[in-house]
Amino acid sequence: MRLLALDDPAAPPALAVRLAADPDREVRTRAAEDLRLPSASALTLLDDPDPTVRRVAARHPALPAATLAALLRDPATAEDAARNPAVPMPVALWMAAC
Numbered sequence: 100m101r102l103l104a105l106d107d108p109a110a111p112p113a114l115a116v117r118l119a120a121d122p123d124r125e126v127r128t129r130a131a132e133d134l135r136l137p138s139a140s141a142l143t144l145l146d147d148p149d150p151t152v153r154r155v156a157a158r159h160p161a162l163p164a165a166t167l168a169a170l171l172r173d174p175a176t177a178e179d180a181a182r183n184p185a186v187p188m189p190v191a192l193w194m195a196a197c
Contacts, residue, residue: 101118101121101123101126102123102125102126102129104118105118105129105130105133105135110135111135112135112136112137114135115130115133115135115136115137115140116130116136116137116140118130118133119131119136119140119141119143119144120143124149124151124152127144127147127149127152128149128151128152128155130144131144131152131155131156131159132155132158132159134160134161136159136161137161138159138161138162138163141156141159141161141162142156142162142163142166144156144159145157145162145166145170153176154176154179155179157170157176157179157180157182157183158179158180158182158183158184159183160183160184160185161185162183162185164185167180167183167185167186170183171186171190
C-alpha cells in the first residue's frame with residue numbers, strides 16, 4: 100500500500116519525505132522518483148545503503164546544481180546524473196559531443 104501512496108496526485112510533499120525514510124527499499128526508490136520530494140530528502144537518498152535508491156536519487160531534478168555537478172564528475176554516478184532533467188542544455192550537449 101505504501102508503494103502506491105505516491106500515485107495519488109493529491110498526495111502532499113510530506114508523504115514523499117516520510118516514504119523516503121521507509122525501511123522498504125522499493126518504497127524509498129518510489130519516493131526518490133517523486134517530483135514532490137524536496138531537495139533535502141533527495142540529498143539524503145544519495146547516501147542510501149541501497150545502490151538502486153542512490154541511482155534513482157541522482158536523477159532527481161530538485162538536487163542542487165553543485166551536487167549535480169559533483170555527481171556528473173564522479174565516474175560512479177555520472178551516468179545516472181546525466182539522466183537528470185535538471186542538467187542544463189549546454190552541459191547535455193557538451194556531454195553528447197564527448
